[in-house]
Amino acid sequence: xxxxxxxxxxxxxxxxxxxxxxxxxxxxxxxxxxxxxxxxxxxxxxxxxxxxxxxxxxxxxxxxxxxxxxxxxxxxxxxxxxxxxxxxxxxxxxxxxxxxxxxxxxxxxxxxxxxxxxxxxxxxxxxxxxxxxxxxxxxxxxxxxxxxxxxxxxxxxxxxxxxxxxxxxxxxxxxxxxxxxxxxxxxxxxxxxxxxxxxxxxxxxxxxxxxxxxxxxxxxxxxxxxxxxxxxxxxxxxxxxxxxxxxxxxxxxxxxxxxxxxxxxxxxxxxxxxxx
Numbered sequence: 274x275x276x277x278x279x280x281x282x283x284x285x286x287x288x289x290x291x292x293x294x295x296x297x298x299x300x301x302x303x304x305x306x307x308x309x310x311x312x313x314x315x316x317x318x319x320x321x322x323x324x325x326x327x328x329x330x331x332x333x334x335x336x337x338x339x340x341x342x343x344x345x346x347x348x349x350x351x352x353x354x355x356x357x358x359x360x361x362x363x364x365x366x367x368x369x370x371x372x373x374x375x376x377x378x379x380x381x382x383x384x385x386x387x388x389x390x391x392x393x394x395x396x397x398x399x400x401x402x403x404x405x406x407x408x409x410x411x412x413x414x415x416x417x418x419x420x421x422x423x424x425x426x427x428x429x430x431x432x433x434x435x436x437x438x439x440x441x442x443x444x445x446x447x448x449x450x451x452x453x454x455x456x457x458x459x460x461x462x463x464x465x466x467x468x469x470x471x472x473x474x475x476x477x478x479x480x481x482x483x484x485x486x487x488x489x490x491x492x493x494x495x496x497x498x499x500x501x502x503x504x505x506x507x508x509x510x511x512x513x514x515x516x517x518x519x520x521x522x523x524x525x526x527x528x529x530x531x532x533x534x535x536x537x538x539x540x541x542x543x544x545x546x547x548x549x
Contacts, residue, residue, distance in 0.1 A: 316521050322336055397412070489509070
């Protein structure tokens, strides 16, 4: 039996994992928030929550209800359910403890709440989890020689609180408010160009978000979303190549490779799940 893999979160890193597993022959579904907050939206399956369907590298994810879930799988698509608490695990018609895997790709970086039901395999990405305690395996998400490595005990490296690469590339909200976009993902930006504004009616403030250097707008949170102070809302890339905005990152694929390794280490071939 081919397992059903439920990925909690549908941002860019989670979507890279979903692509790698989908292309490896697994049945994949995504559990998301009612209002996802992805920045690299062009390569994030969670955009299906807003658009109804979203395609990344030729693979389509579709927003579904529970009664449409199996139909989407049968159509070769990735179902996306608004189910932040993973309540689908309680649905005996759609999931089974012996043949359902969970990948926690929310990158919350804090200790998670326990799952509502035990599953055959629970894999988590990044800090906040400890393999052998609140999940079976942890995948390293920090760049370097350990990126994508599988830990069957212990945890991933602690969150440094700093973005990788040029610190200026990450755009953050200066205060609470609604994001008003003046640029779109893929635009070539000049240094100092206005990318967006954060409008706070409560604080009676409106602040501009400008490009720190010349480059491509790699990511921007969805317009009209309410953001909070210091929240990551965008990403500018020095590389002048808009094609990169249509591809999942090398990091996402490396982490996806780690997830695949963990699955095949525990279950070398699909049919062995029947022996659990």
